[in-house]
Amino acid sequence: MVHESYVYCSMAEGDVDLVTNAANNYYAVAPEAIDFTNVNTFEPYFTDLEAFEYAKGVDLGEIDPLELHLFLESDQIQAGKTAQLTSNLEGTTYVSSNTDVATIDASGLITGVTEGEAVITATNGEKTATVTVTIIMGYDPLNMMVDPAWATEVEGTMITVNELEYIVGFNGFATLADAVENAIDNSTILVMAGEYDGGFDIVKSGVSIIAPNAETNPVVDETSFLKASETAVHINTEFYVNASNVTIKGISMTGDVRLRGFTQISNFHFENNYVYETYAATVEWKELTYGIDSSSTGEVTPGVINFAGNYTWAQNFEFINNKFYNVDDTNVFLGFADSATFIGNHFEGFGRDAVRFDYGQNKGVFVLDNNEFINGKLNAIFFRGYTSSIAPGEISVTVSNNTFDSVGLNPDEIVTTSIAFAGLAIRNHQEKADAVFNIFKNDFVDCPVALSLRNNYASSMPYELEIYVSYNSFINEVAPAFYHKNQFGGDSNTSNPADAVFKHNYYGSSETVAVVPTASQFNNAVVEHENDFATYADLAAERPNV
Structure with missing residues (x-):
């Protein structure tokens, strides 16, 4: 180790021969030619620094x-920092036992990588020596930041933002x-404004991606999410989430972007994001199930947001206060869903x-509350099937406080056999x-x-199916063929009995002009x-506050 209290200073330029005494300590051959001064801080000068390794006057002891x-100022090194290892023999080579923890170059410069220990072995001919270094975390890997402006920063540079320290290449990066x-479990990644085109795959549990607009609701005002905004974070290419407990807040998704996942995933949270003007749909719409995609190379299933793993559950997914605008493909596609919440989208x-x-x-439990569905070609909400034989479980679906305005228009006249395009469509009870x-x-x-609720009994049906439709408004300027449709093709009163119960609703050609529906419309x-209510105002006044 270096002892700062022993410093040898030459008072004049020139060479001084050093020899060792009986105690193996260096001293000048001609003491009268050199002065010794006990100082703690100085800048030494040598005519040949490489030939004189002990610039600080290392106390060699009896060697x-x-x-x-080997000589090292400290055997503790901060991750992202460096320390110089020196030896007393020229031509020494070095190697680290664990380069994931610490690396060392030919000159003996050690770089701390991540927390842990590594043994540095020095070799000179047949001689070897070792030193153990401990790398301590000089940064918080749970708090990460991405800023495109850091692209020109040297790895290891420390940058302080809002009193938090980020080391470039360790918890500070120029790309998402x-x-x-480099994230670990439960890392929070703060992403500064910019456009991000490189794809990525979140595989660590608990990762959160937080953009400057994380607390801004795009449903109220999307201005700050547009490309002209100084706070917008745009992701423009396909990326993946294949871990549980992931949160994404405040980003914009546009162009060829797609978010996909293929593994068992639970507790995915997607909030205050703006998805708009995305690619044209490439997979043909299907009434029956699409099947599954087991990897990023699969193109069986649709959806800008797509979780369709190989018999793996998408469990407890939450979509809160997101805006989807002019998304040509399926907006959100979940296969094998076990409970999901959509609120305020x-x-x-x-x-x-x-x-x-x-x-x-x-x-599981599905809650779709306070969402707006406007000008949609096909279904606003579609349950292709539910309660199957694969890990069967009860299902409870609550659809409440939503607006369905001009949806199920089907301008391309797609032909279906067992559903009608609607605000809510369900096709197969398993x-x-x-x-x-x-x-x-x-x-x-x-x-x-408005509602295409097909129950399709295929057996004696030992399980209960209950459908309650109440306190809704059905307003059509032109009378619809159906407010509700249950039977299709070969369906009958036996296979598709009247399970849906309608009461306490308003039907009208406007908010003030009520109509009396016909039996065939149900x-x-x-x-x-x-x-039923006489006006929309009467309905609104009597709606339960739940």
């Missing part, structure tokens, strides 16, 4: 100068892809289904568990079909018209 000795690659101009729960394996649908306090405006449902 054999012919043996290999590099940050995700806005879907406008969707070219396929806005929200689709595919395959037949959907189960009859392996109980199912309950509560549809209340919604507004359906100018929808050719296509096999139980309807109690005596409790």
Whole structure:
């Protein structure tokens, strides 16, 4: 180790021969030619620094100068920092036992990489010596930052932002892809404004991607999410989430962007994000299940946001206060969904289904509340199937306080066999568990079909299917063929009985002009018209506050 209290200073330029005494300490051959001064801080000068390794006057103690000795100021090194290892013999080479923890170059410069220990072995001919270094974390790997402006910064540079320290290349990066690659479980990645084109795959649990707009609701005002905004973070290419407990807040997604996942994932949280003007749909719309994609190379399933793993559950997914605008493909596609929450989202101009729960394996608790679905070609919400034989479980679906305005328009006249495009469509009850649908306090405006609720009994049906439709408004300037449709093709009253119960609703050609629906407009449902409201205002006044 270096002892700063022993410093040897020459008072004049020139060479001084050093020899050792009996105690193996260096001293000048001609002491009268050199002055010794005890100082703690100085800048030494040597005519040949490489030939004189001990610039700080290392206290060598009793050593054999012919043996290999190593000198290091401190055996603790901060991750992202460097320390110089020196030896007393020229031509010494070095190697680290663990380059994931510490590296060393030919000159003996050690670089701390991450927390841990590494043994540095020095070799000179047949002589070897070792020193153990401990790397301590000089940065917080749970707090990371991405700023495109750091692209020109040298790795290891420390940058302080809001009193937090970031080391470039360790917890500070110029690209989001590099940050995700270096993240650990529960890392929070703060992403500064900019455009990010490099794809990435989140594989660490608990990672959060937080943009400057994280607390801004784009449904209220999307201005700060547009490319002209100084706070917008745009992701323009395909990226992946293949870990649980991931949060994404405040980003913009546009162009060829796509978010996909293929593994067992739970507790995914997507909030205050703006998805707009995305690529044209490439996979043809299907009434039946699409199947599954087991990797990023699969192109079986649609969806700008797509989680469709190989018989793996998408469990407890949350979509809160997001805006989807002019998304031509399916906006959100979940296969094997086990509970999901959609609250406060806005879907406008969707070219396929806005929200689709595919395959037949959907189960758990689904809450779709206070969302807006406007000008959609196909379904606003589509349950392709539910309660299947694969890990069967009950399903409870609450659809409440939503606006469905001009959805299910089907301008391309896609032909279906067992559903009608609607605000809410359900196609196949797999009859392996109980199912309950509560549809209340919604507004359906100018929808050719508001509800397509097919129950398709195929057996004696030992499980209960309950559908309640109450305190909704159905306003159509032109009378629809159906407010509700249950039976298709070969369906009958036996295979598709009247399970849906309608009561306490408002039907009108406007908010003030009520109409009396015909029985055929409900296509096999139980309807109690005596409790209907005379105006929309009357309905609004009586809606339960739940």
